Amino acid sequence: MSKERDEQFDPDEELTTEYLLKLFGGAPFDDGLEESDFDEEELSEREKEERERLANTDWRAEADLVYEELMSRVGESQPEPRLAPTRRACELLGDIHEAWPMIHITGTNGKSSTARLTESLLRAHGLRTGLLTSPHLTRINERIGIDGKPITDERLVANWRDIEPFLDIVDKELEAAGEPRLTFFEALTVLAYACFTDAPVDVAVVEVGMGGEWDSTNVADGAVSVFTPISLDHQDRLGDTVAEIASTKAGIIKPSAAVVTAAQVPEVMDQLRRAAQLQEATLYAEPEKFAVTADHMAVGGRLVSVRGLAAQYDDLPVALAGEYQAHNAALAIAAVEAFFGGERPLDYDTVAAGTAGAVSPGRLDLIGIDPSVIIDAAHNPHGAAHLAQAMGETYNFDELIVVLGVLEGKAVDGIVKPLAQIADRLIITESDSPRAIAAWDLAEQVREIIGEQLAIDKRLEVIERSQDAFDVARREATDTAVVADREGRPYSVGVLITGSITLVGEAAAIALEDDWKPQVQAAEAELSDEEYESYVDDEGFPEDDE
Incomplete structure (x- = not known):
């Protein structure tokens, strides 16, 4: 702090908006230090001390403290239907929500995967990207991406320290007005937008937290508003019908923006079309304006042909x-x-690099081998149905053990029915989340849904502690395969962990800590760049030995 500012500072003064802005001159990212404040020797000493301090800082621990600060606020499952506090914080920080163009993504299922594909495509075009998705699997850094990588602990902490005084201002203003302070997701949105501005990014891809119209991310104007398939979810917050939910989500459409939507049921499409007309926005809908023209399974993923807005990409x-x-x-x-305007064909090689480079953790994600363990964050009927279909397309297990845990407020019936069809064995558990349905209660619901006889056939078992459930499933899968191998018959058993993001996150963390994929990790670590290039084909997939 400069000498002049030090003289102005009054430790007993209330941290009002006017006082902090007066003290910091309206420049929150300015530390106030000028070289003229110190002689050369003093400046050199301070620089040395600062370098030593930074070198000795445990940034991971500091980042974990940031997460604890965020978690002390009202959780993201209880959003406040408002935009003003988030906008106020962004404005105090220098209008950080207006510093970059945004592609804004909402919907019910597929938001995170679509966001990651979009970000990868933009990055392949040479743009510096920001990405905000939710929720995370293991650490908060996963939610905020810069150029395709989770933000570093150091930058996360630095940006948090920059915005924290201004979050306090808004909290005090809200308290004075008799309103709740900034929520977890409101504060996270401000943090993400500060990180994007600090980077700085050329474009941000932002996934809404919940809904759209009053979601805190909506303080920024999307140049493109994207809608993944919309179905029933969060009815207690968004409405009882898909039309009501679509109306809320359509609130992200801004004047003269582009609107790109996946194929929707008629009542949803009516809401999106009406909102686009009111905002004089240009609507591009699947399959009229773009479509999948071919789709084939391939080693490591899929080969997809797309009729885009401006060209065919095969x-x-x-x-x-x-x-x-x-x-x-x-x-x-x-x-x-x-x-990019909607009329110019994209370079094919750039598009191919973008689609090949996208990853989506927690979505049909193989986190273990010997035995194979897949996690998927399906948490509603639409997601569970897609998961059941995808498992049949992607894997050919002789037996599948499903470990299931669901959160309160979710449509258990719609989640259980498609998963029960592909499960040979059901293990019911619960995550550490306070919102998790107790394992015994969930098991009772499952028995009512599938019937007592099918529950017996599926060898339904309750294991309350999630880690114990994972251990039992993996051990049974291994033992069954070993017995079959000794009998001279090939027999593969897989484990699927699903039902909630919290359960999937716990599995991902344990898999990393206990090294559920040792062979794969060792092979990847040992491959040189040249060996890797010979290992994959021209499209980035592993070569098919056959």
């Missing part, structure tokens, strides 16, 4: 499993075409 490698990912890829390509 045999694109998509390194994501599941037929629905072909449609997510088409949606992302159309969104990027719209971002």
